[in-house]
Amino acid sequence: MTARTPDSARDIPEATVARLPVYLRALTSFAEEGTTTCSSEELAVSAGVNSAKLRKDLSYLGSYGTRGVGYDVEYLRYQIAREIGVTHDWPVVIVGIGNLGHALANYSGFRSRGFRVVALLDADPTRKDEVVAGLDVRSFEDIESIVAEHAVSIGVIATPAIAAQAVADRMVANGITSILNFAPTVLSVPDGVGVRKVDLSIELQILAYHEQRKSIAPASEDAS
């Protein structure tokens, strides 16, 4: 007899949290196709996971399905969006407007999935004249006023590795509590600050490892 945790489920496993955005995207896809209802099996296939896993994941949010019927696409989509916290947009600053920073600033997926880039910052003064994705690149020194003005809590680091830690420190000092790091460095931040890293060469190296194994032992099985 559980004491019913209807809205704010207490603790959702990290692995589940990482999959919720995938479900959200699949549901959005269904909605765009005009599908109003889907079973856990359909949604699981679309998200590329096991249906039992999907049902267990959703059960952490509450009982939003109907037995014998399935899930209401729009309703479930909203519930997941609310749980993740993307029913409203999050302001985001991007620091480091090099090749990658450009790409991120122009990435339309951010805007459509709950994020709004409010500022582009770069330490290089020669970049201050540029306008990227409709925003003019501003000095990194402006971070304090920008974070304060827009109540920014999420920062993206797209600088060279050498500058990343200093940028992170400065972000934290100005109240940013979540950082997405594209620089190939291990960041150290205080407790309570969330960091996720995206490392392009690490991903390729993992692929290379498995690739090498395939050619050495072709008769063995494979772990994707």
Add this chain to the structure above:
Amino acid sequence: MTARTPDSARDIPEATVARLPVYLRALTSFAEEGTTTCSSEELAVSAGVNSAKLRKDLSYLGSYGTRGVGYDVEYLRYQIAREIGVTHDWPVVIVGIGNLGHALANYSGFRSRGFRVVALLDADPTRKDEVVAGLDVRSFEDIESIVAEHAVSIGVIATPAIAAQAVADRMVANGITSILNFAPTVLSVPDGVGVRKVDLSIELQILAYHEQRKSIAPASEDAS
């Protein structure tokens, strides 16, 4: 010579494989500073992991340390590189030369970490005149000859989501067996083909979830 299994360790856990590149980078960093020896504790701090975990990870490769002393930086660096398979360069093709494709093509970290971009492909014929990062953008139709000529086994997808599955199919049909996918889609590929995905908005959404939680229950602890 091969009494035990010193060279080709049988099966390295996936979680360990994902950390080896981090250790490799930390060791490279040590080598550049002139450090010739390091303890598991030093390396663990530099890689941002627990030292016991690091030692266990390294133990899957063999016993390359010396008790009471530590690890020889250069020797261990080479052993990890050999295990991952980046002692020689891997040829890579990038498909989709939009904003992100540009950034990837220009990313110097690939070259320095065991990968060589041999071709840039795009389905849009208006892009065929462009030269990016010293390579001219070629038609996606050329994939067959390029893959055959350079013995490419790793492909990078940086196309819009709508095109990603078709590109992946075509890659697989031409012998590519490892795919790094930046498009926000779930790819389905045959067994034996490795796929890793990098999804920018998912990473941000995970951060947003934790961020939302912080503001709701500030007295609770945090999972990074």
Add this chain to the structure above:
DNA sequence: AGGAGTTTGTGAACGGGAGAACAAAACGAG
């Protein structure tokens, strides 16, 4: 040479996540 001090490598306990399997609940047919 021997003992003290380090540091690695690993055995064992622990916790979390994945998947199978099943009971509970809703719908529809007759």
Add this chain to the structure above:
DNA sequence: CTCGTTTTGTTCTCCCGTTCACAAACTCCT
């Protein structure tokens, strides 16, 4: 109204990964 069908929500078990703790092994100093 009752029964069969469908699909969810949940329990149970197994496996992988993390962490602790300690013995083995090496160096240095006396």
